[in-house]
Amino acid sequence: MNAHYRIKYTHFSFVLVVILLLSLFSDYPVQAKKSYTYYVHKTSKLYTNSSSSKQFMRYVPINATLKTTSKRTSKMFRVTYGGMTGYVYRSNLWTRRTTIGRYIHKTSYLYSSRNSSKQRVWKIAINKKITTDSNLNYKMYHVNYNGKRGYVYKSNLSSYKTTVVKYVKKASRQYKNYSRTRRYSGTIPVGTRLETQSPQSNKLYWVNYNGRKSYVYAVNLSNSSNDVTISENQLPINTYGLIGDAGTHALWNMPSGTEGSHTFARLSDYNDGRPLSILKEAKVGTSEWYQIKFNSSTTAWVVKSAIQTTFRELPALSKVQDITNNNAQIYSQPVENDKFAIKDDNNQNVTLKVFQVALSVDQVAVIDGQHWVHIKKYTAGTSVGWVKADGNLNYSSVSSTADFNYLNSVKVASSSYPIFNDNNEFITYSSDYLNNNYSVNAEKVINGDMMYRLNGIGWISGRALIVSGNQTRSYNVFTQTKDGTIYLNQNTNNSNYPAGNSGLTLLNDAYKNKMLEVIDQKQTSDGTVWDFLKYNDWFDQQGKDVYIGWVRDDSLEALADATNSFSQKPVLTIPYSVSQQGLAYYSDGQYFIGFDEGGGLGSVKLYDKNASKLADSGLQNFGHTCALSYDPSSHKLFEVNSAGTTPILNTLSYDSSSKTIKVTNSISLPDSVKYVAMMAVKDKNTLILMTEKYANKETFYVVHLDDNGNVSGDIKIAQMGDMGVVQGMQYFDGNLYFMANDYLTVLDEQSVEDTANGPNGHSIIINQRYHYSIPKQDPSESEGLTVIPEESNDKLVTLSVGFHNHEIYTLQVPVSK
CATH class of the missing domain: 2.120.10.30 (TolB, C-terminal domain)
Known part of the structure; x- marks a missing residue:
């Protein structure tokens, strides 16, 4: 090929290559800038631009997720957060989330999720430490606590431990270490104010007392000074107690926690199964004590829980004859103070007008010259409370041992109750008569506990008995055309006939609309059939019965059964x-x-x-x-x-x-x-x-x-x-x-x-x-x-x-x- 054609061919080839290359580039898209993901490591400011004239826009919280296409070597990255686009300093960012520690400032719950279907997983106490890598602007943080993962509310957390004020309610030893292998001498007395930053779920708290730092038991402390009390009261004469499980209980010269108190013997050394005379009761913080007399020369203090049963014999059981002031307030203690006023479920004061059933008096007290009585629903009823007697009610004594043929058949259902003779001397425990049926021929009240005399056996608490009866039937007494008088069967020489008119009838407001049940029945010599009625306050649960009295069977109307x-x-x-x-x-x-x-x-x-x-x-x-x-x-x-x-x-x-x-x-x-x-x-x-x-x-x-x-x-x-x-x-x-x-x-x-x-x-x-x-x-x-x-x-x-x-x-x- 001659030179002329070689030159033309070479030029043509070059042009062709250029055209091919241009066509390739025209079909190849422009490559997008690479995006990087970062997390805020330190609370960062978002600026309008990266120049020296930049303006502050908002803060970006720790662990907020940011994406940027800025070069990694840039001093500031261009990002978008919360709908705003601006620049943040690269030095405030990290490629991983930052773990942040927080303390529980307010008792918090660990939840399963953040949505409306969340469930409580765990309760976390004040000053417990948790960690999170959540965005710190979130309402709830994702945390790890005790190996459980979940969410807690941000509002319950703090960056610092919370100082919690405590009050000593029981004299407390001071330990040098948490394992309690070493301790200081002496105790912190009742009533002392302490401060702690320990987690409130700990068994022991780290405190400072008189310049000495130590650990004390959490159970010995209270959140309120109102819970810390030191009091001592003389108990009425003829108050007795039976020793329970006494093996580990010590005898003290004074209640533990008071100055100069020490132990000198064990209660088990004096446990012969007989009742002991109780002289006084005391309260030191939340710890309750009895002073017990063992013989003519020995007295000692013992923790109250060591005494299984306490009782006080009254000379007579008294019956409320009439209520003269329906608006008389009832109190939990014989003190005219709103703190002790008994309230109902609607936070309304409970007065005598709601108790139109027969009432008995089982305790009497004279406080500052005022005559108080403690009342309960008559015959095995529940306790009502204390009320001032003068001007509010009249009551009279009834013989505590009158034969009255009260119940034909009761069953001994508990094995742990003591049985006493007529001289208040302990005989044996009810385990000897468990599940056997007996008749009841007398009643009396001892320290608020209704006691019954089982025929030929002795006296026992009504809490150990179940009224079995020979039949159980339900009646509706609301629609009666003829009323029926209720008899208590007290003070009668003829035990075959119900007596002791209660002054109440079946149409009394106390029983109107209520469903009354027949639990016992008998026939007197004149052919009259009598029914013994009870009212149950709670779905047949034992111990909630209120026994009402005897009525004529022909005054009742049967109720339909849907069982x-x-x-x-x-x-x-x-x-x-x-x-x-x-x-x-x-x-x-x-x-x-x-x-x-x-x-x-x-x-x-x-x-x-x-x-x-x-x-x-x-x-x-x-x-x-x-x-x-x-x-x-x-x-x-x-x-x-x-x-x-x-x-x-x-x-x-x-x-x-x-x-x-x-x-x-x-x-x-x-x-x-x-x-x-x-x-x-x-x-x-x-x-x-x-x-x-x-x-x-x-x-x-x-x-x-x-x-x-x-x-x-x-x-x-x-x-x-x-x-x-x-x-x-x-x-x-x-x-x-x-x-x-x-x-x-x-x-x-x-x-x-x-x-x-x-x-x-x-x-x-x-x-x-x-x-x-x-x-x-x-x-x-x-x-x-x-x-x-x-x-x-x-x-x-x-x-x-x-x-x-x-x-x-x-x-x-x-x-x-």
Whole structure:
């Protein structure tokens, strides 16, 4: 090829290569800048730019995540945080999260998550140290505590330990080390103020006392100086005690913790099984002591818990004849001070007017010239309290050993109680007579404890006995056409005939509406059948009985029994161990169930017929979560929280897609509505609320809501007599199904509204009442009542009853009109 063509070919090749290269570059995208992720290591400022004229925009917290495309060698990085773009110093950043230490400043809970379904995992005490690598702007931090991971609220944390003030309530030794292998001589006396920064869950605290630092036991300290007391009181004569497990208890010349106190013997050296005379009682901080007399020359102080039983024989049992001032305040101590005033569940003062049952006097005291008596419900009843006698009540003595044929059959059910003869001398323990039946022919009161004389055996505390009776029947005494006088069977020469008119009758307000049970029966020589009645305050639980007295059998009316209407086995067993409370039927065998989680918090969960959890509200401010009811027409679930000073009505909705139960509306109920124990939905705009035992009445509130869920118009209020411990309430087809103790009462709902709104003379109508026995042999407190509409018809209503053991049974009763 000649030179001319070689030159032309070479030029052409060069041009072709250039074209090919350009075409390649035109098809190749421009490479994006590389992005780097950093975490704030030291709280950093965000500036407008990186020049000397930069302006401060905001702070960026430790562990905030930042991304930048700036060169790694740049002094400042360009970042975006919180919707703002600017520059931060590279020296404040790190490629890893920074672990930050914090101390618990306020007792905190470790939660499972940060969302609404979070659950409490652990309780963390003040001054415990935790670590976190969370963004320090978060409301909750992710932490590691005791090998458990979870979340705590930022507001409960501090960068420094918290100084906690303590008061010595029990004389405390000072240890040089935490293992307590070395200690200083002497103790820190009761009442001393100390400061500590130790974790409040520690067994020992590090303190400074008179310039000496040492460890002391946490249990010897108190948070309040009010808990620290030193007092000594002379006990009444004829006060005795029986020694319990005395092997490790020492005898002291003075109560331990007081100046100059020391030990000199062991209590076991003096334990011969006989009662010992108790002279004085004392309190040193929270430690309680008795001064005991062993013989004519030996006395000693011993910790109060070493004495198993204390008692004081009174010369006579006294009966309250009449109450002259119904408004007389009852106190826990014979001191006219609001600190000791007894309150009811609604924080109202308890006065004599709520105790219209027969009362007995078991202790008498004269304080600063004022005459006080301690009263209790008559015959084996529970303690009431102290009241000033003058101007408030009259009482008279009754013979403490009068034969009165009180009970035909009682069983000795405890083996640990002492038995005494008529001279108050110890004979033996009740283990010799365990499970045997005896008759009772006398009673007396010793130091507030009702004592019974078993025929041919001796005296024993009523707490060791169970009234077995020869039959048990339930009666409704509310609808009586003829009244029945109640007899106490005291002071009679004819032991075959009930005597001792109590002055009360079956239609007295103390017994009206209550379900009374016959536990014993006898027939006198004239052919009259007599029944001995009791009232139980709490779902057949032993020890809660109030014995009432004898009445003629023909003055009682039988009560319908619904026991056989229960399902043979539970229809649902809930797999959740927290205290079960409210119950509301949803549909197709599904139930909303309320749980009391403690601390004013509650939760509502939805379970299907197979006990699978379909939805969960998580922890909410629901209080006891017992007032729960569902309206199928509006698909709204209602709950009332009465944990605070004002009841809060919560409206909830169920979202099946997210498996959540959410609070959609919360309102405070008016001041006229007190603590709400139960609730029933009548329709989407009408709720019926109930307050238990307010002024010794069951109080109903008819509340109307507008379409926005707010209270509309006046609230109607109606009352009827106390019916017991209320456990459930539900509206259906014109009736309120009302459950208290082991009884189901069907109230005419319209009569509730008429009583609240109508003229004088209206009363709440009781359509029907049923007694039932709890399905299982062992008592289990009933919790919640609801209606299954799809299984009810014009003849039978199907109810569901929840129980404390997390079981739900169904119950069918005839329709009441």
